[in-house]
Amino acid sequence: MSNKMWGGRFGDGPDAIMEEINASIGFDQRFAAQDIRGSKAHCAMLAAKGIIAKADADQIEAGLDTIAREIEAGEFSFSRALEDIHMNVESRLAEIVGPAAGRLHTARSRNDQVATDFKLYVRDTIDHLDGQLAALQQAFLGQAEAHADTVMPGFTHLQTAQPVTFGHHCLAYVEMLARDRGRFQDARKRLNECPLGAAALAGTSFPIDRDQTAKALGFDGPTRNSLDSVSDRDFALETLSAASIAAIHLSRFAEEIVVWMSAGFKFVDLPDSLTTGSSIMPQKRNPDAAELVRAKSGRVIAAFSSLSIVMKGLPLAYSKDMQEDKEALFDALDALSLCLAAMTAMAGSLTANKPAMAKAAGAGFSTATDLADWLVRAANLPFRQAHHVTGTLVAEAEAKGIDLHELTLEDMQKVEPAITKDIYSVLSVESSVKSRTSLGGTSPDNVRAEAQRWRKHLNQA
Ligand code: ARG
Numbered sequence: 244m245s246n247k248m249w250g251g252r253f254g255d256g257p258d259a260i261m262e263e264i265n266a267s268i269g270f271d272q273r274f275a276a277q278d279i280r281g282s283k284a285h286c287a288m289l290a291a292k293g294i295i296a297k298a299d300a301d302q303i304e305a306g307l308d309t310i311a312r313e314i315e316a317g318e319f320s321f322s323r324a325l326e327d328i329h330m331n332v333e334s335r336l337a338e339i340v341g342p343a344a345g346r347l348h349t350a351r352s353r354n355d356q357v358a359t360d361f362k363l364y365v366r367d368t369i370d371h372l373d374g375q376l377a378a379l380q381q382a383f384l385g386q387a388e389a390h391a392d393t394v395m396p397g398f399t400h401l402q403t404a405q406p407v408t409f410g411h412h413c414l415a416y417v418e419m420l421a422r423d424r425g426r427f428q429d430a431r432k433r434l435n436e437c438p439l440g441a442a443a444l445a446g447t448s449f450p451i452d453r454d455q456t457a458k459a460l461g462f463d464g465p466t467r468n469s470l471d472s473v474s475d476r477d478f479a480l481e482t483l484s485a486a487s488i489a490a491i492h493l494s495r496f497a498e499e500i501v502v503w504m505s506a507g508f509k510f511v512d513l514p515d516s517l518t519t520g521s522s523i524m525p526q527k528r529n530p531d532a533a534e535l536v537r538a539k540s541g542r543v544i545a546a547f548s549s550l551s552i553v554m555k556g557l558p559l560a561y562s563k564d565m566q567e568d569k570e571a572l573f574d575a576l577d578a579l580s581l582c583l584a585a586m587t588a589m590a591g592s593l594t595a596n597k598p599a600m601a602k603a604a605g606a607g608f609s610t611a612t613d614l615a616d617w618l619v620r621a622a623n624l625p626f627r628q629a630h631h632v633t634g635t636l637v638a639e640a641e642a643k644g645i646d647l648h649e650l651t652l653e654d655m656q657k658v659e660p661a662i663t664k665d666i667y668s669v670l671s672v673e674s675s676v677k678s679r680t681s682l683g684g685t686s687p688d689n690v691r692a693e694a695q696r697w698r699k700h701l702n703q704a
Pocket residue numbers: 267271327353354357561563565566567
């Protein structure tokens with residue numbers, strides 16, 4: 244007896260099962276616009292080379308424009324029996340223009356067609372993501388400018404290490420995002436060769452002009468090997484690897500928001516619109532958006548892994564396995580785009596709780612390194628000895644339950660006679676950050692200068 248749940252679905256036997264597993268129209272209709280763009284370029288080239296008649300080409304192009312409008316307006320009815328976007332478009336074209344439609348597929352195969360469409364889609368998406376990454380950089384930059392001298396604890400091992408400024412922390416993300424954009428641009432540069440004209444796998448006997456189609460579609464030029472052209476999905480993998488690294492960066496900041504919003508920290512707050520309440524605990528404001536950004540990085544990284552696994556065992560050239568390149572990539576890049584939007588909203592609107600940050604910045608003997616550095620500079624101690632002296636002073640303060648600057652001069656001189664009252668000037672968090680003037684350091688002046696450099700750079704781009 245057939246299972247009721249599944250029986251209905253696969254009730255029509257092998258044909259229905261084949262259609263279900265074989266069809267990609269459910270997802271590849273996403274790049275209908277790119278498919279039509281590619282077909283129009285191909286058609287124009289065929290006519291220019293005299294491979295098809297100008298009159299046929301005119302009809303085909305007008306028909307393709309009609310289809311583009313129908314799809315745009317949501318009036319196109321996609322058919323699973325027609326398998327994929329390529330056959331759906333071609334079949335509709337035949338309805339609209341008649342037999343001339345059959346000439347469009349001259350000197351072309353779905354193999355080079357899908358590779359071209361997918362590249363165009365990935366390229367368009369990279370351009371969109373680049374704009375989003377730039378917007379997020381702007382959001383961080385705005386915070387950096389506002390908080391060039393807002394002190395907070397810098398952490399290593401999530402233990403208070405040395406004071407830094409919140410602006411400096413924000414600029415760290417501006418740097419990461421710049422590298423993310425660079426990785427996407429690298430991927431874009433390498434993918435920008437046009438596979439159209441490779442045909443099924445071996446090229447074609449028709450006198451096509453691949454330079455013309457490449458140029459019409461905004462590629463730098465045609466790919467050089469027909470086998471590689473139809474079997475390469477490096478461009479998708481490379482884009483997913485860039486996306487994964489970007490998602491990891493977003494996830495790290497998301498984690499920081501979660502930690503910073505917790506009761507133990509209270510460093511930042513988000514507007515109500517970007518948090519949720521609890522259905523049972525009225526006091527709670529949960530950073531759900533940040534948590535979801537953190538979680539969604541999983542999908543992006545998984546997509547890279549999933550496509551790598553699809554590709555790794557495939558002999559040249561095309562195999563139907565490659566149809567599985569699309570859903571994971573769509574899902575991953577959609578997720579990244581949503582995460583960028585959410586993160587830009589959060590980074591732009593979060594408010595820093597300066598008193599809480601300042602208080603925490605001074606806790607945990609965060610200026611111990613400053614004390615050690617003073618001993619090196621002012622008392623000429625070797626750094627290792629200064630480190631030892633400082634450790635002793637920290638232990639003493641800890642035992643007394645006080646901060647370093649609360650130790651008396653006598654207490655300090657008992658440990659190291661060379662200490663003078665000047666030492667107190669380096670024990671505040673403000674003087675600590677101010678002193679970190681080395682290139683790339685956290686001093687407010689540095690942060691302001693770097694923010695200005697970024698502002699100029701981002702406004703130019
Ligand atoms: N829908 C197919 C894909 O996405 C198009 C290419 C089909 N090629 C073929 N030889 N069956 O990969």
